[in-house]
Amino acid sequence: MYALKRFGQHWLSDATILERIAAAAHLGAADRVLEIGPGLGSLTAHLLEHSSVIAVEIDERAVAHLRHRFAAEPRFTLIEGDILGLPLPPEATAVVANIPYNISGPILARLTGTPSAPVRQFRTIVLLVQLELAERITARSGNRTYGALSVRLQYLAECELLFGIPRTAFRPPPKVDSAVIRLTPRPFALQATDPAYLEALVTRAFATRRKMLRNCLKGWVESTRLLLALESLQIRPDARAEDLSVENFVRLSNLLVALP
Template structure:
């Protein structure tokens, strides 16, 4: 079956990359793995061979019959549907290993990790994801680098991110137009302390919305510029700093130093995956 562009399908065919993904997942009997977009099953096969249980979510219904015939067993569960619309908690998976569709990478990361204001709980133990190199670079970026942005800060708040291996276009059929990378995300068991996660999210969104502006000007719709400059002085930072100059620790401290406008104050939201009633 040919890959379909509308589903963002690129079949991974590199045995070396597949082996490195399996090794990075550190799978054991008793693990229950979520695979997103199994396609023709190139990754599903070694996942099942590891002894783990696999829950595969496939949007392309034409592939589902083939996958069920190929892998149908008590350790394999196939769900036909949109991963972004699926409640993940009832699946009982403790790990994620996937060659994810690049056209939904941003929303999917939010679905799998949650957000600063609503982190996913319980969190996955680890996520082995094949993503665009640009996304991997942003998740692993250090302050002051070109790739560093709001995604970097949010990602590092929620998890550690390490590179597993580079994946060139010719590792796929058809080859994508971008380079790729396999990353390992390990969500933090204990998240950094912050008084108002929602306020931190708001500051990040506004601060990085206009990267060329100095932070005092970028945040002026939320906080008086002089207050931002004073907070930067207290952090030992240049008062003319831009958003990308601040580390995660700096952003955490800044959110504590800056006074939150009354209209932004709101009740804490429940963790992702749980209702407000628990």
């Protein structure tokens, strides 16, 4: 079966890499794993060695192939459809998947939620994604790839870049290198008193990332109030968004909400 560009399909068949991906989730017999876009079922076969699998596949050709390949496997459940238009299977306890790169953002949002509406269904989420995206998700403050996505996801989960995968490992090879990330959803150590305000603050702060924070937030937060909050948190008045850690953003958000 040839890969279709519209579904972002790139087949990975290296058994060593596939087993490393499956092993990264630390699955047990009691787990029910959600796999998004199983395609030919190469990763599925490795996941079934550890736990039950609920696979969601949009490509009708792949659906027919998977039904035939795993017809005798009672721990395999197949759902045909678009993961972005279907409810998440409530029985799933973990996610392991090679997701389409062209819809990685919306899939991540479905699996993790937002600071004001976090998804706490999964104990672990292991995904094969574009290397550039993996670096953005796991970047720390001061790094050029650190941005609003980094803050949002690190507020919602522990984020780890586990290992890289070269483009030559896929058929057909994508135009970019890839990496495997692991997200462990959990409440952040310091909770935002108003998560929706935190989301808005982070979005505005990184909207023009080369500007100083006080200029990015001009017209949204009164200047004197912002400078007072920055001084209270011992953050330089000329700081940019990329200079603030996730904890800094939460503290700043909480202080701005509390100040009269």
